[in-house]
Amino acid sequence: MFLRSTYPKNDSRFSGLILILRPRKRDPVGCATVEDSMTGVAWSDRYVTGIKAIDKDHHSLFELLASLVEHRKARSGPSAVAATLHALEVYAAEHFEREERFMLSAHFPGFETHRRAHDEFRTLVQALARQYRREPASIDLDKVSQFLAHWIGSHILVEDMAYVPYLNGTVSAEVDDTDTPPMPIEIVLRVPPGKHEVIKRFAALMRDGGEVADTLENTLNALEHHREQVLDHRVRALFGT
Structure with missing residues (x-):
């Protein structure tokens, strides 16, 4: 990415100045970058929580991202892409339900905040899949891949890792009325x-x-209907061509 100087051309101090901004490979919290999303984010030990069922689910998310990247490269037809987006919907429903059960059983104090993050992602993915089924050409798969790559980093490496000490028993929450997540x-x-x-x-x-x-x-x-319209507008803003 290049930004050319807007200084006056007759000022010799700045004539021809070009500022070059080079993207970093990783940000401070390890979020996957745009460059990573183009080749697929690679599973590594830093994503391992040590909780077998959770790690298996997370590995599936990496595979879904890789599928989307491959669809873009291969210019796959709408039916193949739609199937992958549907699989992402199923992933969000099943994995989040399992993860939330684990957090509740461990009395994780950050449960409500984490659940809201799940709800936001789940509804966004549902709206994305719905919009793609209606108008495949309206969705930019590069933008979808970039979004997922960033979400993997920010959610798994930061938010998910916060509950790991509670689920593996190295940290215990005080079970009382103030910090125990209320059971639904x-x-x-x-x-x-x-x-x-x-x-x-x-x-x-x-x-x-x-x-x-x-x-x-x-x-x-x-x-x-109003909620769908709001979500559809957000999907077009985030992922539109």
Whole structure:
């Protein structure tokens, strides 16, 4: 990347000055860079948590990134790319659920913050896959690969490594009301603490049927449609061609 000087040409001190910015191979926290994403981020010992199930899942994420890079290089058809993006959706659902169960069982105090990061990634990947299925040409796979490469570094090397001492038993959380992550309440879906009564009331109104149930359903559909539009806009901003 080159930035040419905007100093006056008649000033001999700056005539022809060119500032050259060279990308670094790694940033301070080890996040994968754009250069890495073009060849595929390589699995190495620094990504190992020592928790077998988690490491197996993370290795699968590396394979998905490598598949996307190969699709770009080979100019694969939309069906092959869509299948990989769907696999990424499945990965996010299954791996995050497993990881969150482990964190809860270990009373990891950073659970809620970590869960929110999972939710954000999961919804973004779902929106990305949906947009690609609708308009494959609208998605830049280079940008998707760059995003995933950076996410691998920032999430696995920083956020995931924070829970490792709790899961392997070298650090124990004090189990009390202040720092124990509240267990979610299982109804049909995992419901945030404090919201189960709202869900029960909603279910009761829907169960009774009639005009109120129809109004609630229409409102829910409108909210979901608006949420999809917001996510679609974000996907186009991040990954659009």
